[in-house]
Amino acid sequence: MQGPCEGGSVTRSLTIVGGFYREICRFPPSDEYWGSGGRAAAAIKELAISTKLVTAAESLAQPFLAAISQTVGFSFQSTPIPTTVVFRYDHGLSTPIISPPIHELERVHLKGCGDCVLQFGMLEADVDVTAKIIIYDPQNPLSPKHFHSTVRPDRLAYVLNATEAKRLGNNNDLMKAIAKVVKDSEADVIVIKRGPRGALIWQNEQITTIPAYQVENVWPIGSGDVFAAVFAAKWGIDGINAVDAARSASRATSDYVQTRSLPISREVIDEESALPIAQISDKHFEADTFDVYLAGPFFNMAQLWLIDEARAALAGMGLRVFSPYHDIGIGTALEVAPKDISALKKSRVVFAILDGVDPGTVFEVGFARAEQKPVIAFAQCTPEEPLKMVAGTGCEVVADFVSAIYKTAWAVWQ
Template sequence: MHYQGEAEMTRKAISVVGGVYHEQCLWPTWDQIWGSGGRAATAIVGHVDKVTLYTYARKETEVEFRVAAQVFNFDLVTTPTETGISFEYVHCMSTPVLRPALSSLPMLEPIEVQADAVLRFGMLEGSAKVDAKWCVYDPQSAFDPAPFWENGSKADHLAIVGNRSEIEAMADEPDPARAAAKLIQSGAEVVVVKSGPIGAYVHTRTAKPVLIPAYRSEMVWTIGSGDVFAAVFAARWAVHRERPEDAAEMASRAVASYAETMGLSSASAAELSRVQRVSASTVPGKVYLASPFFNLGQRWLVDEARRYLTELGLTVFSPVHDIGAGPAEVVGPADLAALDSCDRVFAILDGLDAGTVFEVGYARAKNLPVYVLAQSVTEEDLKMVEGSNCKVFFDFVTALHHTSWKT
């Protein structure tokens, strides 16, 4: 059992218990060692006087990550393991490939921590058994999130922070509001249900749920955004003892800042509060997905765009999915009729496919907003696109989100 010393208790301090993992992303390029624990500890060094991170780590990972701990000025306490774990993404919204496979990971003895304030994450190679006065628990498992109390963890004041599927699974209840109420009945003081572009619902024992909005950012980077939310929420609620809805508001602002910069640590509470933010809720509607789909790469990207625009809450019309192949006299009128029924266009312009370029021009003639992904298109070829007030993006996920926000 790890204990905080008497002298440390007079300062604002928090113990973070969570994984430190290797993360790789193809687009945009990302090759870092962070993980939930590492990212969270780094995020809150500007919010808490003393941050201590407890984690499992093999020797090579510990040596490399200890540099980050020194740079960002937090303490690192490791439990040895022989296994290095990595997450590999195609883009930041894609489902990662886990290496090694989860079924092959050996389960280690729990890391035990006793402290006044603790942020506990679920981990792949073991768990954290905590004894805290104030604890924030983020289960970090969409399929089998462990209840906080299952391994003997204790907290006088407990907040559970999770996405909708995690909260529902922990409570064995298919409705998020009822699931949150059930967890509160079981002993949690606060339950925060993260709900994607809608924001996060804060549930407490004594008040109606409060919706905290997610906020827009110029760039959108989502890997680790939930870690930042949990970390800043823990700093503001478990350490500074702010109201849970105020802590969640600050956490949401910190996520927007992180998504914009891909940078850690998080700005101070005063700095986060000063920035003017706009709610990131999806503007409902129907989007026309204009793109070539004549080879494997093009078809894969169309499928990805359709999937994630749908996840963001839009109705998507995709010619390849909804009309398919056919003669010009059939396909052309059907595509134009679909364009007339949509309120925005998402266009993949790479390759300068004639049909896609035509659809962009037709949409602008109809005064429909057009959001263009152009990663390998020359400035000259974009002249009419930009000159007709299309919104042009270089990053795929950023383009998807701005389409959903209808900026």
């Protein structure tokens, strides 16, 4: 097999350097081999680009990599490693358990080169990249590192999430962090992925907002990989401006999170989406108000675990959450109920956990609807009949946890 840096250049060719990992999710259940590199290579099949994946894979993973490569139509260069890195998620917004532990991984050395390279950060490899055009996604929210190469590319783009940008920029103010990243990296373009809020593009001293699209179902695992791949194809290969490239990437990502289908069709990437644009309002409210009131039972370990997960997921969206368990605590009816009602009145949207049809939660939902507040009701395993009054009074009942979180965020921002 041809080495990663051998041979002449190919017209419209993209080299992707990234991991090939096993990804396991409990809810909804999924067990697949993808990783950033594999998913990115698969995403752009229909864009008529000669794509090569430079990665590392153990012998047990090689058949999966070969099958995806053959089906999708990209070539690959794989360096042997002792074991496949596995990401285990409870749900799509949970922090994955990584095995083997990162400190036990035996790192290998990879080289990637070509006219245009998309480089993802890798847990199991150190990478040297040489190219005229480089798109760099560190894929490390805890400890991201700047792009490094002995040869300066002609064009360099960073694709980051907000946490990575703040850590690289050493500032919790995102705009100030971006300015620091620009100064330190000398990048031509900085892309900030913001999930349900879309993206921000820094280019030529200007910031442009790229919209997200509202979808009914959200599968977030790998969404950033799809965004980076399509952005690299449009900005790096097609040479279109960064703003338009990011709009194409946003359309592709919205399609992916709703369908989980790869590759992304050319029509989705290149044409205006029929999906509604997420309307994001940055209105400022009083300090004692809340974006979300978290309603749900917390009388046993399973219930309290779900309350914690919902609170963390909503806060991770940048929302100010009021949780009766965390913000009031356990008490008598006369101690707790008035405080709950006061917080409900001060909250914009209610996220209600309705499995088990807890009477207190149902009361909170009814009170919220009487106050004309939007209610997103998460009910994974409750039949339709007990929820008739909930659904019939304008609440949106959602069976998927992550989709319910996203819908809540969009309801707050409208």
